[in-house]
Amino acid sequence: MHDVSRLAGVSKMTVSRVLADPDLVSESTRNRVMKAIEQLSYVPDRVAGSLSSRRTNFITAILPTLTNSNFADTAQGLAEAMRPADYQLLIGYTMYRLEEEERIIRAMLARRPDAIVVAGTTHTKAANEMMLRAGIPIVEIWDTPQHPIDHAVGFSNYEVGRAAALHLLALGHRRIGALGSRMDGDAKDLRGESRLAGFTSVLREAGLGDELVIREGLAPVSYDHGALTLGILLERAPDVQAIFAVSDISAVGALMECHRRGIKVPGDLSLMGFGDFDIARQCVPAITTIRIDAEQIGRRTGELLLQVLDRSTAPDYTPAAAVNVGFELVTRGTTAPAGKSR
Structure with missing residues (x-):
């Protein structure tokens, strides 16, 4: 700062003011200081400044x-x-x-x-x-x-899961499963698990069990995860009608596995995900999802x-309430009424 002040022909205090609050300094002085800073490649020491501020x-x-x-x-x-x-x-x-x-x-x-x-x-x-x-x-x-x-x-991730289950039930599906990750390792998708909790709560309210909710692999989920868990679910319930994946990434993997197995989506199986990822919009068919x-x-x-x-330094400061940005169900080509399945 001393070198800058000497080159610009101003005091160190003026240099400090230019850096902290440039509107307090005249335009001509400000320009001289900024030119000197550029010539010297000066980088202000923010850590030193933070000691006082x-x-x-x-x-x-x-x-x-x-x-x-x-x-x-x-x-x-x-x-x-x-x-x-x-x-x-x-x-x-x-x-x-x-x-x-x-x-x-x-x-x-x-x-x-x-x-x-x-x-x-x-x-x-x-x-x-x-x-x-x-x-x-x-x-x-x-x-x-x-x-x-x-x-x-x-x-609310919990409400996301509920919205997904309600959508599949509204389509008339009764054999409904879900794909998520395990919770017994170091890596845990707690938000994905909350979505599964909301999903299963609706199934139980509808008189359905949650035995088709598959948790396999560790977070984060992947395309491979979707393909793997779909295979496990199909072995357990070949007659499954609809599936919710906790992420579009997993849903894409499941969709690709359906293509490999000759399972028609949504003709044989309705499928939906979460997240509205770009790839979900580009799949054929495009994936029904929850948009955030x-x-x-x-x-x-x-x-x-x-x-x-x-x-925060004002006497009347109080913490803001939680902000809920909400979510949106986006219906695309991978879900259809149960009457059109199988």
């Missing part, structure tokens, strides 16, 4: 995976919402492991983020305690817990954080 201008986002396009869209929406206020994202991914989430939270808190955004609402005891004591805004996303740690932006606006989750999270970070 207690702001680091970065937000931690902890996601299950970076290969899922929906989570990537959420990160993009969050980044776009925070960018005008000069916040940057520092992203960690857990691969659906709660112990890894705990490790990432501990490592991120050591870097003093201004807020933490974490996918999911179930955490280890230690992770919960760290976030509760962090003294910064915490936003849990991709679900709507009854009692969030601080804030929440998402939708993943980018909106990120955008709404960013908007909430900007409000919280601006108001």
